[in-house]
Amino acid sequence: MPLLRLGTYSLAALSWMFRHSKMPWAKLLVASVQVILRHHGITSGTLVIDDTDNPRSKSAKTLAYLYKLRDKESGGYLWGQSLVFLLLVTPKISIPVGFVFYQPAPELSAWYKQEKVLKKQGIPKKQRPPKPAPHPAYPPKEQLALRLLAAFKAQYPHIQVHCIMADALYGTATFVDGASAIFGGTQVISQIRSNQNMRVGKREQHVTAYFAAHPGTPQRLRIRGGQEVVVTVGSARLYVCAHHTKRFIVAIKYEEEESYRYLIASDLSWRTLDIVQGHTLRWLVEVFIQDWKSYEGWSLLTKQPGEEGARHSVILSLLVDHSLFMHPNQQDQLKNNLPAYTVGSLRAHVQVECLVDVIDDLVSSDNPQEKLQRFTQALHEVFAFGRSKKHMIQRQLGRLESTPFLKYRADEV
Incomplete structure (x- = not known):
């Protein structure tokens, strides 16, 4: 999209x-x-x-x-x-x-969950709740x-x-x-x-x-x-x-x-x-x-x-x-x-056709440089950089070291 x-x-x-x-x-x-x-x-x-x-x-x-x-x-x-x-x-x-x-009906899903637990506990079928009637929705x-x-x-x-x-x-x-x-x-x-x-x-x-x-x-x-x-x-x-x-x-x-x-x-x-x-x-x-x-x-x-x-x-x-x-x-x-x-080869072919059409449109334009610049800007807006949550920069990593006045706790051990 x-x-x-x-x-x-x-x-x-x-x-x-x-x-x-x-x-x-x-x-x-x-x-x-x-x-x-x-x-x-x-x-x-x-x-x-x-x-x-x-x-x-x-x-x-x-x-x-x-x-x-x-x-x-x-x-x-x-x-x-x-x-x-x-x-x-x-x-x-x-x-x-x-x-x-x-x-699935929510009540039916709940019944299956309960039925599984009760069967595992060995409760006879007569003592277990009956299966709920089908829900028209x-x-x-x-x-x-x-x-x-x-x-x-x-x-x-x-x-x-x-x-x-x-x-x-x-x-x-x-x-x-x-x-x-x-x-x-x-x-x-x-x-x-x-x-x-x-x-x-x-x-x-x-x-x-x-x-x-x-x-x-x-x-x-x-x-x-x-x-x-x-x-x-x-x-x-x-x-x-x-x-x-x-x-x-x-x-x-x-x-x-x-x-x-x-x-x-x-x-x-x-x-x-x-x-x-x-x-x-x-x-x-x-x-x-x-x-x-x-x-x-x-x-x-x-x-x-x-x-x-x-x-x-x-x-x-x-x-x-x-x-x-x-x-x-x-x-x-x-x-x-x-x-x-195949679907994959057709899609790839369509993508190539679109790329060729864009290049042709740029080359045949009266002002190709300006059009290329606007097209490049639109592409950069679409494919913008995302912020990674994998790296800890600008975050609090926490204090990962020993505390001197608590060393006696280690000595107790």
């Missing part, structure tokens, strides 16, 4: 614009998606749902939707925001089409995902959805049945836990136990239409107890893995390898989120205060991603059915 303004607008003015502007930000995102879909002639695709966390500073009190997140790497907790995200994967491009912030992630799918259906009715992908968090009956119903019975592929109960005949058993007795066979699989690998695959159409219906269950294990992961599919008419092949597309949302955080502002720049500021800044960062589809070089690649350029 400071790089764009170059001293023309203050950060306070830009922040006010994000929080109070009457611009229809949500409609702007929808319109951007519609333009890109129409421009590239896209009429169908696969929807991928995922969620991502963004750590924030403990001092970031004015940001909306903050809560205590569990850090997957360290196992500890940190302060941050969480998003449920919707990506449309098409034969040409993968484009973000929707998002919503997630925040704080819907769970699977409900937020269903809202995103319903909004996509309403906003882009002409897009045919072949399949919906989600990870194990969304492998519930509520989500699988709800997502499939929104699009008239579309295939939904997710994952289930290894200890999920299934009914085989009249006997219930864990999915792990079933595939231990019915191991998979080696199959050749093409990952996202590219590299071909050998995977061990087993499948069966079985009754899943928690879902109260039959699901297509696929056990899959890659060469470097020691244990199976278990996929479920709502449509029993698909072939096993088609389900496995389709599930490999889910990785594309991870790639997008990484690019989004690294190059397009979600990680560092989306810091506008308040709920509207939070949503508007995320929309702006998504529009940055959309704008790269309209870059002339990217359009040439897609038009000629060639591999698309």
Whole structure:
């Protein structure tokens, strides 16, 4: 943001614009998606749902939707925001089409904390407080995902959805049945836990136990239409107890893995390898989120205060991603059915173009020396020096030496 303004607008003015502007930000995102879909002639695709966390500073009190997140790497907790995200994967491009912030209900977070302490103390479940009822103002992630799918259906009715992908968090009956119903019975592929109960005949058993007795066979699989690998695959159409219906269950294990992961599919008419092949597309949302955080502002720049500021800044960062589809070089690649350029290389190319434009403007100016001086001054105002707190200059370091009349204390020892 400071790089764009170059001293023309203050950060306070830009922040006010994000929080109070009457611009229809949500409609702007929808319109951007519609333009890109129409421009590239896209009429169908696969929807991928995922969620991502963004750590924030403990001092970031004015940001909306903050809560205590569990850090997957360290196992500890940190302060941050969480998003449920919707990506449309098409034969040409993968484009973000929707998002919503997630925040757990405060009473539910307090209950989980108390429940953990009471369980550790060995208190029986009957004597522990019951789980609080769901709060309508704080819907769970699977409900937020269903809202995103319903909004996509309403906003882009002409897009045919072949399949919906989600990870194990969304492998519930509520989500699988709800997502499939929104699009008239579309295939939904997710994952289930290894200890999920299934009914085989009249006997219930864990999915792990079933595939231990019915191991998979080696199959050749093409990952996202590219590299071909050998995977061990087993499948069966079985009754899943928690879902109260039959699901297509696929056990899959890659060469470097020691244990199976278990996929479920709502449509029993698909072939096993088609389900496995389709599930490999889910990785594309991870790639997008990484690019989004690294190059397009979600990680560092989306810091506008308040709920509207939070949503508007995320929309702006998504529009940055959309704008790269309209870059002339990217359009040439897609038009000629060639591999698309990466976000990082496109951003670097845009930066070079901007630098060349500035130099050209300076050189062709009637008074290049004066214009260069004003441009240099604006740059120095933007990239001003910051005061370091690491060094102790102009601070009281404290008296770090012994006191002569207290030496008898040392002698006592």
